[in-house]
Amino acid sequence: MTRTPTDPFDVYTEYGRTQGNTRVVGTAESAFRGADASIHSRIAQKIGDLRPRLHELVVDLYEHPEIAFAEHRSVEQIAALLKEQGVEVTVGTFGLDTSFVATAGSGSPHFAVIAEYDSLPGVGHACGHNIISGIGVGAFLALREVVGEIGGTVSLIGTPAEEAGGGKELIIRAGGFDDVDAAGMVHPSAGSSPSPIYDQPSSGVRRVAVTYHGRASHAAGSPYLGLNALDAVVTAYQSIAQLRQHILPIDRLHGVITDGGSVPNVVPEVASALFFVRSTEIDTLKVLTERVVDVLEAAALATGTRAEITVDPEPPYLPYVGNVELLKRWAGHLTERGREVPLVPASVRQGGPSTDMGNVSQYIPAIQPALGLGAAAGISPHNAAFADITVLDPAIDALVDAATALAGAAADYLSDPSLREAVHAEFEARGGRVRWED
Missing domain, CATH: 3.40.630.10 (Zn peptidases)
Structure with missing residues (x-):
């Protein structure tokens, strides 16, 4: 199955036309x-x-x-x-x-x-x-x-x-x-x-939580049997960092790894991260969230793991x-x-x-x-x-x-x-x- 990534062009172009316009005028x-x-x-x-x-x-x-x-x-x-x-x-x-x-x-x-x-x-x-x-x-x-x-x-x-x-x-x-x-x-x-x-x-914010499910194995004895959930989290984190280059300059993306495994000699079977997505408009907040979800799913595909993604575990905060x-x-x-x-x-x-x-x-x-x-x-x-x-x-x-x-x-x-x-x-x-x- 091939998924077409979200194209932010239309929404971002509209933002570009309107940013800087005064909503109000006067003294x-x-x-x-x-x-x-x-x-x-x-x-x-x-x-x-x-x-x-x-x-x-x-x-x-x-x-x-x-x-x-x-x-x-x-x-x-x-x-x-x-x-x-x-x-x-x-x-x-x-x-x-x-x-x-x-x-x-x-x-x-x-x-x-x-x-x-x-x-x-x-x-x-x-x-x-x-x-x-x-x-x-x-x-x-x-x-x-x-x-x-x-x-x-x-x-x-x-x-x-x-x-x-x-x-x-x-x-x-x-x-x-x-x-x-x-x-x-x-x-x-x-x-x-x-x-x-x-x-x-101010910015609105949405929270996106992800847990990757892989397969444990001995990291030295049989690493080829493992599917590394931590690799998926790291791939996702680095990909989010790359996404930052191509978002609106006042948008924000930041996250933390909340679970990275337990010991080095076991390939991590489960790993998790939490990301905050911020934008100053409701439309761009939705688009940016979709792009983040695409990144998280791609990290699962790249590592052979399964992504369990929860968008809005808490209510979104609107701009x-x-x-x-x-x-x-x-x-x-x-x-x-x-x-x-x-x-x-x-x-x-x-x-x-x-x-x-x-x-x-x-x-x-x-x-x-x-x-x-x-x-x-x-x-x-x-x-x-x-x-x-x-x-x-x-x-x-x-x-x-x-x-x-x-x-x-x-x-x-x-x-x-x-x-x-x-x-x-x-x-x-x-x-x-x-x-x-x-």
Whole structure:
């Protein structure tokens, strides 16, 4: 049987025609009125009052990090803070033990503030999800103070397993965002500057796992009887490296050998690897995944082994595309707090890390801007030193500013019909709701 390899020409050519095109144009300034100044003043006051308690929460999560789907204590601490403030919290929502929901107000429109709280194995909260929790709790509690006056509903949705497991996609599949109109969260970053307000998609990511099945034999006495599964993994790994020369410059491929055999004098009968496939567009993500699968199957053919390939053992993370009209509101409130927001043209495209917030942004209008915690040069997320800075005063200063700006943007959205119309017009103009369908 001869299989024709996937030809990426059409999809990649289309990307070449469109990359660099601006999805949005205009200035950083929002054209909309938003909520009254008195609302924003009350939001800022409430979050300022909460600062000591939010700091305690951040420190507690830092000292007791929990990985994906095991964030039981973290959720208990977040729920305890909310209950102290008189908020009813439902834990174990959407079929996930460590998801939660708290709601205030009633009716439409409905804005959801997102919280994350899973940590990384070995390095704790080196991605700053403890800070994300503090931002989300602070923003929600401030909005709770004013939602009765401005109308609509605000929710705090606790989403487990961002680092591994795709909690937000699982919540989407369970209908958790079906009655939500827009959503937002803020992610910490290194340095001291916020991320740009213009539309910069992050990469989507798919995981491709492969196990090769060969035949064991004595590596010295009868190597000719063996079919080497490790050879298949090495062939696949090297072929993926060759594929990297012929993919889009902002796409990413990387992998690890998860099982390479046990002892050298036995031809490995079983060997495994795991690869991450990243691209900034859904179409190119699918094409690149197909090319990776072709490579893995070819390695089996070359070595006489059998490839057991699993695509998406965890839910795919879709490319994140922030809603610019909402980002402008966030940036404006951040600027009012004395933080400079750098502008990057919308034509700039970048790959890099991935997040399941991308799935939310493809489902409803959403934002996930970033705000630096004041880390020294050389300290970046996913390094243990980054976890340490999340509990320092500069990081808590950033938390307070980020929560105030996020709550402000949400209040603007709930208050201003013209802003809502523009937010949803932008969302529909770029294609509207997308759900992952392979």
